[in-house]
Amino acid sequence: DTGVSQDPRHKITKRGQNVTFRCDPISEHNxxxxxxxxxxxxxxFLTYFxxxxxxxxxxxxxxxxxxxxxxxxxxxxxxxxxxxGDSAMYLCASSNxxxxxxxxxxGSGTRLTVV
Amino acid sequence: xEDVEQSLFLSVREGDSSVIxxxxxxxxxxxxxxxxxxxxxxxxxxxxxxxxxxxxQDQRLTVxxxxxxxxxSLRIADTQxxxxxxxxxxxxxxxxxxxxGSGTRLQVQP
Numbered sequence: 001d002t003g004v005s006q007d008p009r010h011k012i013t014k015r016g017q018n019v020t021f022r023c024d025p026i027s028e029h030n031x032x033x034x035x036x037x038x039x040x041x042x043x044x045f046l047t048y049f050x051x052x053x054x055x056x057x058x059x060x061x062x063x064x065x066x067x068x069x070x071x072x073x074x075x076x077x078x079x080x081x082x083x084x085g086d087s088a089m090y091l092c093a094s095s096n097x098x099x100x101x102x103x104x105x106x107g108s109g110t111r112l113t114v115v
Numbered sequence: 116x117e118d119v120e121q122s123l124f125l126s127v128r129e130g131d132s133s134v135i136x137x138x139x140x141x142x143x144x145x146x147x148x149x150x151x152x153x154x155x156x157x158x159x160x161x162x163x164x165x166x167x168x169x170x171x172q173d174q175r176l177t178v179x180x181x182x183x184x185x186x187x188s189l190r191i192a193d194t195q196x197x198x199x200x201x202x203x204x205x206x207x208x209x210x211x212x213x214x215x216g217s218g219t220r221l222q223v224q225p
Contacts, residue, residue, distance in 0.1 A: 004157075033212045042119075042203050042215030043158070091157060093212075101165075103148050104213060106158040 004107035006092050012113045013082055020078045021110045025094030032075050033104065034067055035091040036060065043091055049075060082114045119206055121216035128224050133194045135219045137187040137204035144206040147180065148213065149189045152201045161189070161202075191221075199223045 005024040013019050025032045031050050035043035046065070047057045051072040061067075064082075069075040079086055089111050093104040118140045127133045139147070145166050150158040164171045164178045164187070171178045177190040187204055201220050205213040 006157075035212075040217070042205075042217045043213075045212050045214070048212055093158075101146075101163060103146075103160040103163055105160070106150075108157040111155075 004092055004094050004105050006090075006107035006110050008110055009108065010111045010113075012115060015084060015114055016081055018078065018080045019082055019112065020076055021090055021092075021112075022074060022076050023092030023094075023107060024074045025092070026105055027073075029094035029096050029105070030072070031095045031097070032069055033093040033095075034075070034077050035093065037089040037091055037109070038087075046077075079112075082112075084114045087112055087114045119204060119214055119216035121202075121204060121219045123217070124220050124222070126222045126224060127194050129194060129196055131194055133189075133191040133198070133221055133223075135189045135191075135202050135204075135221065137189075137216055139185050139187065139204070139206045139214075141206060141208050141214070142182070142185065143208050146207040147178075147187050148205045148207065149176075149178065150203045150205060150215075152203065152218070154200075158203065194221075194223050196223045196225055 007022045033048040034046040037043040045058050046061050047067050049069040064080045067077045089109040091109045093106045095104045120138050148163045149161045151161050162173050162176050164180050175192045179188045201218040203215050203218045205215045
């Protein structure tokens, strides 16, 4: 297992288009998290899953955003009707239980640019 | 509430020690982490400290935790040019994932 994988690495889209990102976590991790990071800021929590259940969503996750983890393995994050303010790095992380001494393992992120 | 603050920038000379500071407000934090982010990359876990510890040393890294003042620091001994990056502290209260600071950019001058 090579860690947390995210695809694509970069996405440029026109305003109003829909985009979908994928995250493949470490296989034995049952928790999966999505964060958003804008320039000069730390990552901000968006949502997390324990197995296939979406347990919490941030108020940052507007109704244009939806995340799924259908089989408790990979996850997708979809943004509908993208806006320029959605431009950011979207990071996925996974953990076993609640982090603890192993922390949370992050992927390299998907950089979204909305033009 | 949860709020993590860090100074924005630190510049040191190669071979010197670097000290990056962080303050947090949630006294129920269980673990506190330090992550490193290089340009265009994700976050790499450097080290952590459990809330009942005062200090943790891991090779060139020393983490100090002052729970009374809610202050966390990361000391990097013998700083190298490869240590140039953005360093984030993050708190884990066990309720929801991690809350990150805005990051400290460390610049190491040769």
